[in-house]
Amino acid sequence: MVSEALTPAGAAELAGAFKVLGDPVRLRVLSLIAARRGGEVCVCEITDAFDLTGPTISYHLRQLREAGLVDCQRRGTWVYYWIIPAKLTWLSRFLDPAAAPATATP
Numbered sequence: 001m002v003s004e005a006l007t008p009a010g011a012a013e014l015a016g017a018f019k020v021l022g023d024p025v026r027l028r029v030l031s032l033i034a035a036r037r038g039g040e041v042c043v044c045e046i047t048d049a050f051d052l053t054g055p056t057i058s059y060h061l062r063q064l065r066e067a068g069l070v071d072c073q074r075r076g077t078w079v080y081y082w083i084i085p086a087k088l089t090w091l092s093r094f095l096d097p098a099a100a101p102a103t104a105t106p
Contacts, residue, residue: 017091020067025052026060033070033081034088040080043072 006014020026032049033041047057061081064070069088072081 014091014094017067017069017087020063020069021091023060023063025050025056026064029057029060030064030069030083034083036082040082043079043081046081 021030028050029046032046043057043061046061047054050057061070061072065072067087068084070081070083072079074080
């Protein structure tokens with residue numbers, strides 16, 4: 001999984017990211033954004049895809065942002081989201097024994 005044991009800080013960071021991904025709504029939101037193939041998704045599209053209130057969607061998006069999995073930019077009234085590929089690669093390398101070591105945070 002990794003070339004050497006995780007430091008306490010590294011383990012805490014990985015655990016935090018995986019904890020964020022442990023919620024089904026956040027996984028769906030992340031997959032909706034990632035399915036855009038490097039593009040951006042308007043928060044209005046994300047909200048429309050769920051039977052949840054706007055504040056609930058905002059909460060989940062904030063969790064994904066704070067974990068470094070997505071980023072966003074406000075343009076006028078709307079906010080656009082995109083994935084952070086380096087962070088997803090870092091997480092996947094931790095789980096893939098054939099991948100390069102996941103020793104440093106992206």
